[in-house]
Amino acid sequence: MDITGMYKKCGISKEVFDFGEKILKGLSDRFDRIDRTAEYNQLKVIDAMRKNKVSEACFMPSSGYGYNDVGRDTLERVYATLFSTEDALVRPQITCGTHALAVALSSQLLPGDEMISISGKPYDTLEEVIGIRKSIGSLIEHGISYKQVDLKEDGSFDFEGIKEAITPKTKLCAIQRSKGYQTRPSLSVSSIGEAVRFIRSIDPGIVIMVDNCYGEFVEEYEPSDVGADMVVGSLIKNPGGGLAPCGGYIAGTKECINRAAYRLTSPGLGKEVGATLDVNRDFFMGLFLAPTVTAGAEKGAIFAANIYEKLGFEVIPKGDEERHDIIQAVTLGSEKAVCAFCEGIQAAAPVDSHLTPEPWDMPGYDCKVIMAAGAFVSGSSIELSADGPIKPPYAVYFQGGLTWPHAKLGILTSLQKLVDEKIVNIYI
Numbered sequence: 001m002d003i004t005g006m007y008k009k010c011g012i013s014k015e016v017f018d019f020g021e022k023i024l025k026g027l028s029d030r031f032d033r034i035d036r037t038a039e040y041n042q043l044k045v046i047d048a049m050r051k052n053k054v055s056e057a058c059f060m061p062s063s064g065y066g067y068n069d070v071g072r073d074t075l076e077r078v079y080a081t082l083f084s085t086e087d088a089l090v091r092p093q094i095t096c097g098t099h100a101l102a103v104a105l106s107s108q109l110l111p112g113d114e115m116i117s118i119s120g121k122p123y124d125t126l127e128e129v130i131g132i133r134k135s136i137g138s139l140i141e142h143g144i145s146y147k148q149v150d151l152k153e154d155g156s157f158d159f160e161g162i163k164e165a166i167t168p169k170t171k172l173c174a175i176q177r178s179k180g181y182q183t184r185p186s187l188s189v190s191s192i193g194e195a196v197r198f199i200r201s202i203d204p205g206i207v208i209m210v211d212n213c214y215g216e217f218v219e220e221y222e223p224s225d226v227g228a229d230m231v232v233g234s235l236i237k238n239p240g241g242g243l244a245p246c247g248g249y250i251a252g253t254k255e256c257i258n259r260a261a262y263r264l265t266s267p268g269l270g271k272e273v274g275a276t277l278d279v280n281r282d283f284f285m286g287l288f289l290a291p292t293v294t295a296g297a298e299k300g301a302i303f304a305a306n307i308y309e310k311l312g313f314e315v316i317p318k319g320d321e322e323r324h325d326i327i328q329a330v331t332l333g334s335e336k337a338v339c340a341f342c343e344g345i346q347a348a349a350p351v352d353s354h355l356t357p358e359p360w361d362m363p364g365y366d367c368k369v370i371m372a373a374g375a376f377v378s379g380s381s382i383e384l385s386a387d388g389p390i391k392p393p394y395a396v397y398f399q400g401g402l403t404w405p406h407a408k409l410g411i412l413t414s415l416q417k418l419v420d421e422k423i424v425n426i427y428i
């Protein structure tokens with residue numbers, strides 16, 4: 001059986017396959033560049049592992065207090081080397097990206113301090129962490145004040161606004177690298193570097209934290225390479241490589257990580273405690289795979305952008321735009337189309353492919369949301385997944401794919417659904 005036969009077996013018609021191949025022909029240079037970045041980052045990861053002498057002993061489980069967990073301590077040194085920071089905190093006890101960010105923020109900010117988000121409105125879940133939406137235990141509840149400087153119309157930093165916002169009370173500036181689920185462009189590492197230098201020129205004492213979620217390994221440099229004091233992210237996104245079953249990381253200066261560790265565990269205990277049970281091997285191996293996994297996800301995002309752009313839909317980022325994260329938004333324009341798209345992603349999944357996703361009232365949202373995910377790790381968004389709020393403009397946000405062939409199959413299956421339901425016409 002040739003490959004079209006195999007695709008046919010997986011539910012993809014010859015026409016849809018051919019349409020995809022035509023799009024792919026125009027992407028080979030792009031894909032080559034992504035492979036180059038993955039190659040660079042793979043070397044960076046191996047180099048960090050060699051430098052820190054990762055050995056078989058690092059994979060032993062620990063229990064109880066987790067004193068002298070060689071694997072955990074070595075992994076944290078590997079992350080520090082990789083991110084060019086003095087230290088790092090990489091723990092299964094960090095439950096998710098939001099938690100990592102909450103620990104990072106609350107460890108640096110004391111009552112009376114002020115934080116400024118200089119990349120506009122932060123990711124949804126941070127609204128409650130900060131207290132922009134009233135919530136128990138927020139920073140605002142703890143006497144910390146918050147200001148926000150929006151990005152300019154073109155998505156760049158508003159340096160005038162930042163300068164005006166900074167006062168002697170300003171303790172921390174937060175920057176979000178990825179657009180998350182907003183329609184602004186994501187920020188490049190070099191533009192983050194520019195902002196870091198600008199803030200330092202005003203007040204070198206301000207702590208600069210970057211929400212690095214979805215951005216790791218997309219470029220050859222990370223925000224900590226250009227001077228950020230802390231970079232923060234989730235292990236069920238890029239750096240876990242699909243293998244980490246949970247966890248988050250904070251990499252940064254010795255002082256920042258010290259404070260974060262005391263905040264995560266307890267004053268007096270810090271990094272010394274925290275059993276890793278049996279996750280060390282997955283954390284190491286996931287990190288080892290992360291550069292190529294991220295590359296596969298990025299190819300999927302670009303492939304989808306180009307397909308839907310060709311079919312006349314609005315896509316963010318655009319098909320030929322430079323990328324700084326792995327999220328792709330496609331505005332499909334109707335509930336029916338959003339559902340068909342998500343059904344396609346679900347049907348192509350290795351897990352739960354027999355289920356049909358349906359819109360539901362998800363907590364924290366003001367409309368129904370449909371979600372497609374057939375993941376090995378629950379909620380993992382480095383695995384192929386899509387979600388669409390059921391409200392105008394009816395956009396789907398999709399990301400991930402542990403391998404490029406899987407991302408490709410997912411996207412083609414979505415397209416097949418849209419073609420079958422006569423929502424799109426590929427015979428153009």
Ligand SMILES: *Cc1c(COP(=O)(O)O)cnc(C)c1O
Pocket residue numbers: 096097098099123125176178179180211213214234
């Ligand atoms: C995913 C994400 C978060 C939060 O991570 P969770 O693991 O979902 O809590 C924060 N910021 C950005 C930009 C993200 O993409």
